[in-house]
Amino acid sequence: MSNKRPYSSIVVDGVQQAPSRAMLYPVGFSEADFKKPQIGIASTWSRVTPCNMHIDELAEMAAKGADQAGAKSVLFNTITVSDGISMGTPGMRYSLVSREVIADSIETVVGAQGFDGFVAIGGCDKNMPACAIAMARLDRPSVFVYGGTIQTGTNRRDIISVFEAVGAHAEGSLSDIELREVEQTAIPGPGSCAGMYTANTMASAIEALGLSLPNSSAQEAVSEQKRQDSFDAGSAVSLLIDRGIKPSDILSREAFENSIVVAIALEGSTNAVLHLLAIAHAAKIPLELDDFTRIGKNVPVLADMRPAGQYAMSELIHIGGIQPLMKMLLDAGLLHGDCLTVTGKTLKENLQEVEPYPADQKIIRPLTNPIKKDSHLVVLYGNVAPEGAVAKITGHEGLSFTGTARTFQGEEAAMEAIMAGTVQPGDVVVLRYEGPRGGPGMREMLSPTSAINGRGLSGKVALITDGRFSGGSSGFVVGHVTPEAFEGGPIGLIEDGDEITIDAEKREINLSITDAEFTHRAGVWSQPEPYTDRGTLAKYARLVSSASEGAVTDKYL
Numbered sequence: 001m002s003n004k005r006p007y008s009s010i011v012v013d014g015v016q017q018a019p020s021r022a023m024l025y026p027v028g029f030s031e032a033d034f035k036k037p038q039i040g041i042a043s044t045w046s047r048v049t050p051c052n053m054h055i056d057e058l059a060e061m062a063a064k065g066a067d068q069a070g071a072k073s074v075l076f077n078t079i080t081v082s083d084g085i086s087m088g089t090p091g092m093r094y095s096l097v098s099r100e101v102i103a104d105s106i107e108t109v110v111g112a113q114g115f116d117g118f119v120a121i122g123g124c125d126k127n128m129p130a131c132a133i134a135m136a137r138l139d140r141p142s143v144f145v146y147g148g149t150i151q152t153g154t155n156r157r158d159i160i161s162v163f164e165a166v167g168a169h170a171e172g173s174l175s176d177i178e179l180r181e182v183e184q185t186a187i188p189g190p191g192s193c194a195g196m197y198t199a200n201t202m203a204s205a206i207e208a209l210g211l212s213l214p215n216s217s218a219q220e221a222v223s224e225q226k227r228q229d230s231f232d233a234g235s236a237v238s239l240l241i242d243r244g245i246k247p248s249d250i251l252s253r254e255a256f257e258n259s260i261v262v263a264i265a266l267e268g269s270t271n272a273v274l275h276l277l278a279i280a281h282a283a284k285i286p287l288e289l290d291d292f293t294r295i296g297k298n299v300p301v302l303a304d305m306r307p308a309g310q311y312a313m314s315e316l317i318h319i320g321g322i323q324p325l326m327k328m329l330l331d332a333g334l335l336h337g338d339c340l341t342v343t344g345k346t347l348k349e350n351l352q353e354v355e356p357y358p359a360d361q362k363i364i365r366p367l368t369n370p371i372k373k374d375s376h377l378v379v380l381y382g383n384v385a386p387e388g389a390v391a392k393i394t395g396h397e398g399l400s401f402t403g404t405a406r407t408f409q410g411e412e413a414a415m416e417a418i419m420a421g422t423v424q425p426g427d428v429v430v431l432r433y434e435g436p437r438g439g440p441g442m443r444e445m446l447s448p449t450s451a452i453n454g455r456g457l458s459g460k461v462a463l464i465t466d467g468r469f470s471g472g473s474s475g476f477v478v479g480h481v482t483p484e485a486f487e488g489g490p491i492g493l494i495e496d497g498d499e500i501t502i503d504a505e506k507r508e509i510n511l512s513i514t515d516a517e518f519t520h521r522a523g524v525w526s527q528p529e530p531y532t533d534r535g536t537l538a539k540y541a542r543l544v545s546s547a548s549e550g551a552v553t554d555k556y557l
Helices: 008-012 015-027 031-035 055-068 090-113 127-138 159-171 176-185 198-209 224-243 253-265 271-283 289-296 313-317 323-331 347-351 411-420 446-454 515-524 535-543
Strands: 038-043 072-077 117-122 142-146 377-380 389-392 400-409 427-432 462-465 476-479 499-503 508-511
Touching: 008 015, 015 031, 038 055, 038 090, 038 224, 055 072, 055 117, 055 224, 072 090, 090 117, 090 127, 090 271, 090 535, 117 127, 117 224, 127 142, 127 198, 127 271, 142 198, 142 224, 159 176, 159 411, 159 446, 198 253, 198 271, 253 271, 253 289, 253 323, 271 289, 271 377, 289 377, 323 347, 400 411, 411 427, 411 446, 427 446, 427 499, 446 462, 462 499
Parallel strands: 038 072, 038 117, 117 142, 400 427, 427 462, 462 476
Antiparallel strands: 377 389, 389 476, 400 499, 499 508
């Protein structure tokens, strides 16, 4: 067995593997190629969404990089689904499920074909952590490539502008013509959603983990830099094979701490909590909800990025991306500089020559003048969430909220009430039976939160859910409430009119009823029928773990 071809040699070497070689000649192999390391190129290209519509070109560039480095590339595809398109519909149930399907499919192809290494290219919310999960599971030399961010639309609009325009239209402050103009000008071309939403958050987090090349997270989708990044990734895998560097050499406990620090400094999406827990599980690295609290106490929010802030990822790219931020954090002792990365160098070595941001930039605050002195990713406990919940508290919406419960079973019912004006200032919208099992699929509540903001209720209404939030959600919102309602969690026992207090400083979310009343309500509660008993969603619901454990599907196997 070749040390550079530990997997492909089993598939193509020797007389008995002549049938395998015969199958590979028609797909582009020459006789000489059988002596080269094989590098799979996992592409998430499709015409389903702007996030991934250009990735076929990036995959071809990665293949060229691998071939020119002396390996043999083999390009294959996996699926993607669009959160933005399916948002607010039954189809959104498949979003988080797709993370598992994509990770499984990459693992399946790489394992079956005997690739010695691979490049994984992702461009939308769930296929990115899916790529990292597959890398951790397979533990073969590999590099992640981010498909890149979209440019902003007319008047610096993005997809969140459209969601909020729907709320403004319902409130009466936006006409039919104005709404149509927003929807037709918000998305100018290929790339992932423009703010520090989940895609850009996870691209940054994966770069901080050391799984992508420096600056891969901060390049526009349509740019020569992104094409070069893809080419370089193909050649980088060849180097990793030569040096025997695998994800297990990179994904240390310290690497995950680096990733959490960067996600906090960038004011990233709450989905980072869910996905980093899942990637850590795949890498067999112990990581828990409470680690986000422990680390977050010492890490300030520095990026004035959408949705809570002003700027888009394309604007951060123009001042240098996240590398100067990481250098700043490293110099302050907030990052572990000795962590290995896919360059074959340490994080500190990668950042050694990075120049600081321009003096006149306003996107990244100095450490001495943060937007928030500690993390915006606040893990809450209390009688509503005894196993934890995750809030995105930036400081813009205040640090506590006490209000009256208005309960809804499922997103559609909540959305109807918000659009009709039923939800009023002082309400806490309780949106349940949307957890990993109860949904199933833990849908994102971007439509309700955007409608609340569009109707001018931001800061006046809170929303709690056992579902989750898009990175584009803002306001006083708490997600990932565990145990979920479908499992008999307290969120399923709340009744209209109950008083709920959310306190970000105490990190608590509590319902003002007695223990005796809780016990009574639990005694009369019964589990509803599952959403479906067939197919992908049913399998997922039976296998998936709690959101507080990353909503992974192999924890109980």
